[in-house]
Each structure stands twice: as C-alpha cells, then as structure tokens.
Amino acid sequence: MTQPPPPPPSQPPNQPPQPPGFGPTNPNQPPQQPPQPPPGYGYPHPAPPPQPPQPGYGYPGPQQNPYGQQAPAYGQQAPVYGQQPPAGYGAGPQNPYAQPVQPGYGYPGQSPQAPMPPQPGQGGGRNTTALVIVVAAVVAIALIITGGIWYANSSGDGGKKHDTASSSGGTGGKNGSGGTGGGKEKVPADPAAKVLFKVPLPTTDDVVTTAGSWLTGKVYAKSGVAEIVGYDPAKGTRLWTIKLPGPVCAASKQVTSDGRTAITYQPRWDTKDHFAGCTQIAAIDLNAGQKLWTKTVKSGDYPVSYQNVTVGRRTVAVGDTEGGAAFDIDSGKPLWLPKPGDDCYDAGYGGGAKLVAVRSCGDVDNARLLIQTLDPKTGKVISEYRMDQGIDRASVVSTDPLVVAAVVGDGSRNMDYFSIDDRTGKLLAHISAPADAYGGKCEGITRFEDCHGIVVGNGRLYLPTAEHDSSSGLGRTNSIVAFDLTTGKPTGQRADAGDGTTLVPLRMDGSNLLAYKPPTYKDGGQVVSIDGGSFKETKLLVNPAEQKAREAESNFLPDSHEYLYRDGRLYMAQIFARRKGTSSIGEQDLVLVFGTSG
Structure with missing residues (x-):
C-alpha cells in the first residue's frame, strides 16, 4: 500500500511514538531546542529554555507520529494497518493530537490563567540568562499554586467511600484520607537493578501495531506482530504463543483477578488488497495462554470495526460510532448489541472495577456526551452525567472513583477533569489543569481510557506539573501534585523530582503512588513510591547508569509506551513494530x- 509521507523533523517531542526505525537522536549530542507545538490533546510543552537542556524526559530525542497524518474528527475511524485512508483524511503530516476541538458553547468560565514563563530572547535583549531562569522558576511555582484553583461542588454526598480494583494501568484507590494503608510493593534492601530480559523489536513491511501488555502473578504477556506471547515474568522464557490471523488493533488495559483480558484484531493479513477492519473481538486467558472465544458485531450486512475495548468486572465492552456491544468474558455470551436507528451510541467504554460508557448523542453540530455508569451484566444505566455541549471528546481516567478528562475550549490544550458521583451522576468537582502548568495526556479519539501520567486514588487526582528548568540550569525538572476529588482544591501535597530529572505518575499501590523517573544523560531511570499522606519518596528500583542501558531505556517514552511495575520489576513495551527500510540508531x-535482586 502507499505509505504516507514521514512527518517533518520539526514536530514537537512528546507525540505518539514513530514506529521504531526512524531513530532517536544521538544521546551523546546536545538535544535541539524543540519548536512550540500547536494546540493539541496531550502533554503541554513549555517554552524552550534559554540554553539547550540536558537529556531528560523523553531522552534521547523526539519520537514522532507513525502515520504523519492529521487526527480524525471525533467518531471518525483512524487508519490502521492495511487501511487506505478515506479521501481528505490527513492532508499532510501533522500532530495527531493537534486537532482543534469545538468551542464549549455555554460552558462555565475558565479558571484564571497564570502567565506563561518569559520566552528566551524577549525583553529587547535587556534580560540576562540568569534573570530569565530565576523568573521562570518563580512563575513555575506560581503556576503550581494557582493552576487548579477553579472548582465546583455539587450537593451530592462526596464523602461516601467507593470500592475499587486496580487494573494493569493501576488508576484506582480508596476514596479516603490516604496515607494509612501503605502499599504491597516491597522496598528492596538494594534498589539497584539490572536488565532481566529483553525481546527484539520485530520488523514488518508496513506500520503494524503491537499494542497490549499485561501482567499477572504467573505471566507477563505482550502483543507482537499478529500474535500474543506469554513470558516468565522474571526470566523472560517464552511460556506460550497465541497466533492470530491479523494484527492486534486494540487491547484492554484491564485484567480480571483470574488473569483474563480482551483484544480486537484484524481477521486476515492480506490487507494490501482489501481492508480487513478491526472486526474480531476476543477474550484471552493470560495464565493459560488461550484464546477463549472470538465474536463479531454486524451493522446491517457489514461487521463493525472496533478500536476501543475494555473489561469491566467480567464484561468485555467495545464501542464505536456504529454502537456499543458487550459480552460475558467467560462464555462470550452477548450481553447487549447496537440498536439500529438509535440517535445515540456508545462511542467507548472505561472498565476496571466498574463499567462506564462515553455515549454520544445528537448530530455533528449539536453533539453531546453522556457519561454513564452501567450495570456490566445488563447495560442498564445506573447514573448519568451530561457533559456541557461543545465537549466532543472525553476519556475515562478512572471508573471508581469516576473521573473523566476532556479538553474544553476552542483550540485549547487545557485538560479539565470531572469528578462524578457514580451513584447519582452529580458533579462533585471540576478541576481545570492549564496546559502551561500541568502535564498528563489522554488519547481520547478512538480509545477512551488511554491516559498517561494521570493517576486517581486516595480520593485524589495526581498530576505532573509542566517541566521547567532545574535550579542549577542543567536539565529539566517537575513535580507531582494532588487535587481533592470532592472539593477540586489542591491538597498542598507535592513531590519534587529533583534537579535535572522529572516525575511521571504510574499507578496506585494501596495508598501509595508509584512514579517513574526517566533516565538522564548520566543516570538510569527509577521507580519510586510516594507515601499517600506524607508524600515522602522511597526508591524501589534504580536502573543501570551504563550508557548502553540508558540508551535502551530511553527508547521508551512514559507518555506513549506501555509501563508496568510489579514485584521489583519494571516492564516497558513498544506499541509499533519497526518498518523495514527505516534507519535506526542502536539496538x-x-x-x-529491569529488576532488582531482592
């Protein structure tokens, strides 16, 4: 098939990763100053520092959009391997998260916007570099304090505790005061880690997704090229292989307590002649290494292509503009199917401890999203929250407690978070996180629970702040801060990454927050545990500082790739195979x- 042109080298750094082979920049060379990115639905990028920073978050270099195309409008099917894009889809290489959103008609006022740090070179040459750094640091502190102060309360019972269950993504936790239960992850006597095992990146003739990685007590499983492979979680020995007739399209992040999950995939490989679609829905027993069943859903005479799949309790749910469907994960029995002629449709779902639908109603000009908590066995609506008109994309950050993320405003990059009572559908708090002050990214186009760097637990929302210059002027740094899900106010808790490094929230561990520090130009990455009450940081894993290990670790980006941590081991995985004929630097x-010895 005809390949789309590669994106230009001037794209902003933290985009969905280019299929490996385009190659990161040489880590021994100072990184280039990134350009100011256009508005989009993802991580904010502050102004370039007055001097080139040392490699830090995203080191050793930017990775880029694998398709080199503009993102589709909400509800439009994104291109997958073997599909010929429809006419007019993507006029050229652009940031896939830079699609302007519709203005929030009738939307409540935005939070006060803190001023941006001064751009290098402003002030007619009167500012010295030192002054710019000092001012930027002061402004960054002000942003952390003021960035999320706008909030709204409802009359609902915000003090009620909700039971949760952690998924592989780990965005769950008890809705309480926090800091009392601790975590299950043991603190090793020596956090120094080594490479336990690695799996070579496959090469293919075209862009092929390898989305999906899961961890149970018995196996680490990973999608490959038209297959899923189970590995011994400590040794990397191949335990089983499930061959598929076509590539995996989407994979649930959720895993049941007995190790079951779900995927969608293409029914055949010969997509150069005709588009096969993501029409196959399957349940996988990860512990046994078995495909339990495969189903399709038809709209008229044609099977529906699904790129959104999740597991809520023991229900597999898939959503699309043609409508949502659900199946019992054990038997494959249909629980509900799309209703012909329905004016509304379940565009996508969020799973885990509960099942939440993102339901779209109305036409393109008057679309409105409904956030519905469902009975996972019947699809009956338990509660419903109506998003304000003009919000046409939303992501489920957590189902218990229920937190939804959305971009609000015309051309805005600000991420807003909605804490919702899942029993009544009432809004508990609305937290505005300006892009110039906070990080965190949600895909929000075809996958509805694909968020990175955003964690919910302890009755709080944990966010990374935007990166800024370190106090020493060497490299970049940031912090993790917390917001109360009942009031929307900052709790005052803050964990600083430290000089020259950054922090990315990974998941909850009981009442503790696990976070990742990417490698720098001289140190390996780290996994740390942050106490839910005191915010005291404890090192769980410190990766090797040798250059080869740092370079290998730096090929993975925490805002795009798959990260799982358990029992003293950190698993990192790519989501695209490498396309043949493309250049790369290093293995x-x-x-x-990575893993520790104790």
Missing part, C-alpha cells in the same frame, strides 16, 4: 525489563 527492543 531497539519490543520489551525491556
């Missing part, structure tokens, strides 16, 4: 695993 892995 690249599909899976890279």
Whole structure:
C-alpha cells in the first residue's frame, strides 16, 4: 500500500511514538531546542529554555507520529494497518493530537490563567540568562499554586467511600484520607537493578501495531506482530504463543483477578488488497495462554470495526460510532448489541472495577456526551452525567472513583477533569489543569481510557506539573501534585523530582503512588513510591547508569509506551513494530525489563 509521507523533523517531542526505525537522536549530542507545538490533546510543552537542556524526559530525542497524518474528527475511524485512508483524511503530516476541538458553547468560565514563563530572547535583549531562569522558576511555582484553583461542588454526598480494583494501568484507590494503608510493593534492601530480559523489536513491511501488555502473578504477556506471547515474568522464557490471523488493533488495559483480558484484531493479513477492519473481538486467558472465544458485531450486512475495548468486572465492552456491544468474558455470551436507528451510541467504554460508557448523542453540530455508569451484566444505566455541549471528546481516567478528562475550549490544550458521583451522576468537582502548568495526556479519539501520567486514588487526582528548568540550569525538572476529588482544591501535597530529572505518575499501590523517573544523560531511570499522606519518596528500583542501558531505556517514552511495575520489576513495551527500510540508531527492543535482586 502507499505509505504516507514521514512527518517533518520539526514536530514537537512528546507525540505518539514513530514506529521504531526512524531513530532517536544521538544521546551523546546536545538535544535541539524543540519548536512550540500547536494546540493539541496531550502533554503541554513549555517554552524552550534559554540554553539547550540536558537529556531528560523523553531522552534521547523526539519520537514522532507513525502515520504523519492529521487526527480524525471525533467518531471518525483512524487508519490502521492495511487501511487506505478515506479521501481528505490527513492532508499532510501533522500532530495527531493537534486537532482543534469545538468551542464549549455555554460552558462555565475558565479558571484564571497564570502567565506563561518569559520566552528566551524577549525583553529587547535587556534580560540576562540568569534573570530569565530565576523568573521562570518563580512563575513555575506560581503556576503550581494557582493552576487548579477553579472548582465546583455539587450537593451530592462526596464523602461516601467507593470500592475499587486496580487494573494493569493501576488508576484506582480508596476514596479516603490516604496515607494509612501503605502499599504491597516491597522496598528492596538494594534498589539497584539490572536488565532481566529483553525481546527484539520485530520488523514488518508496513506500520503494524503491537499494542497490549499485561501482567499477572504467573505471566507477563505482550502483543507482537499478529500474535500474543506469554513470558516468565522474571526470566523472560517464552511460556506460550497465541497466533492470530491479523494484527492486534486494540487491547484492554484491564485484567480480571483470574488473569483474563480482551483484544480486537484484524481477521486476515492480506490487507494490501482489501481492508480487513478491526472486526474480531476476543477474550484471552493470560495464565493459560488461550484464546477463549472470538465474536463479531454486524451493522446491517457489514461487521463493525472496533478500536476501543475494555473489561469491566467480567464484561468485555467495545464501542464505536456504529454502537456499543458487550459480552460475558467467560462464555462470550452477548450481553447487549447496537440498536439500529438509535440517535445515540456508545462511542467507548472505561472498565476496571466498574463499567462506564462515553455515549454520544445528537448530530455533528449539536453533539453531546453522556457519561454513564452501567450495570456490566445488563447495560442498564445506573447514573448519568451530561457533559456541557461543545465537549466532543472525553476519556475515562478512572471508573471508581469516576473521573473523566476532556479538553474544553476552542483550540485549547487545557485538560479539565470531572469528578462524578457514580451513584447519582452529580458533579462533585471540576478541576481545570492549564496546559502551561500541568502535564498528563489522554488519547481520547478512538480509545477512551488511554491516559498517561494521570493517576486517581486516595480520593485524589495526581498530576505532573509542566517541566521547567532545574535550579542549577542543567536539565529539566517537575513535580507531582494532588487535587481533592470532592472539593477540586489542591491538597498542598507535592513531590519534587529533583534537579535535572522529572516525575511521571504510574499507578496506585494501596495508598501509595508509584512514579517513574526517566533516565538522564548520566543516570538510569527509577521507580519510586510516594507515601499517600506524607508524600515522602522511597526508591524501589534504580536502573543501570551504563550508557548502553540508558540508551535502551530511553527508547521508551512514559507518555506513549506501555509501563508496568510489579514485584521489583519494571516492564516497558513498544506499541509499533519497526518498518523495514527505516534507519535506526542502536539496538531497539519490543520489551525491556529491569529488576532488582531482592
């Protein structure tokens, strides 16, 4: 098939990763100053520093959009491997998250916007570099304090505790005061880690997704090229392989307590002649290494292509503009199917401890999203929250407690978070997180629970702040801060990454927050545990500082790739195979695993 042109080298750094092979920049060379990115639905990028920073978050260099195309409008099917894009889809290489959103008609006022840090070179040459750094640091502190102060309360019972269950993504936790239960992850006597095993990155003739990685007590499983492979979680020995007739399209992040999950995939490989679509829905027993069943859903005479799949309790749910469907994960029995002629449709779902639908109603000009908590066995609506008109994309950050993320405003990059009572559908708090002050990214176009760097637990929302210059002027740094899900106010808790490094929230561990520090130009990455009450940081894993190990680790980006941590081991995985004929720098892995000895 005809390949789309590669994106230009001037794209902003933290985009969905280019299929490996385009190659990161040489880590021994100072990184280039990134250009100011256009508005989009993802991580904010502050103004370039007055001097080139040392490699930090995203080191050793930017990775880019694999398709080199503009993102589709909400509800439009994104291109997958073997599909010929429809006419007019993507006029050229652009940021896939830079699609302007519709203005929030009738939307409540935005939070006060803090001023942006001064751009290098402003002030007619009167500012010295030192002054710019000092001012930027002061402004960054002000942004952290003021960025999320706008909030709204409802009359609902915000003090009620909700039971949760952690998924592989780990965005769950008890809705309480926090800091009392601790975590299950043991603190090793020596956090120094080594490479336990790695899986080579496969090469293909075209862009092929390898989305999906899961961890149970018995196996680490990872999608490959038209297959899923189970590995011994400590040794990397191949335990089983499930061959598929076509590539995996989407994979649930959720895993049941007995190790079951779900995927969608293409029914055949010969997509150069005709588009096969993501029409196959399957349940996988990860512990046994078995495909339990495969189903399709038809709209008229044609099977529906699904790129959104999740597991809520023991229900597999898939959503699309043609309508949502659900199946019992054990038997494959249909629980509900799309209703012909329905003016509304379940565009996508969020799973885990509960099942939440993102339901779209109305036409393109008058679309409105409904956030519905469903009975996972019947699809009956338990509660419903109506998003304000003009919000046409939303992501489910957590189902218990229920937190939804959305971009609000015309051309805005600000991420707003909505804490909702899942029993009544009432809004508990609305937290505005300006893009110039906070990080965190949600895909929000075809996948509805694909958020990175955003964690919910302890009755709080944990966000990374935007990166800024370190106090020493060497490298970049940031912090993690918390917001109360009942009031929307900052709790005052803050964990600083430290000089020259950054922090990315990973998941909850009981009442503790696990976070990742990417490698720098001299140190390996780290996994740390942050106490939910005191915010005291404890090192769980420190990766090797040797250059080869740092380079291998730096091929993975925490805002795009798959990260799982458990039992003293960090699993990192790519989501695209490498396309043949493309250049690369150094060895690249599909899976890279670090672990401690104790």
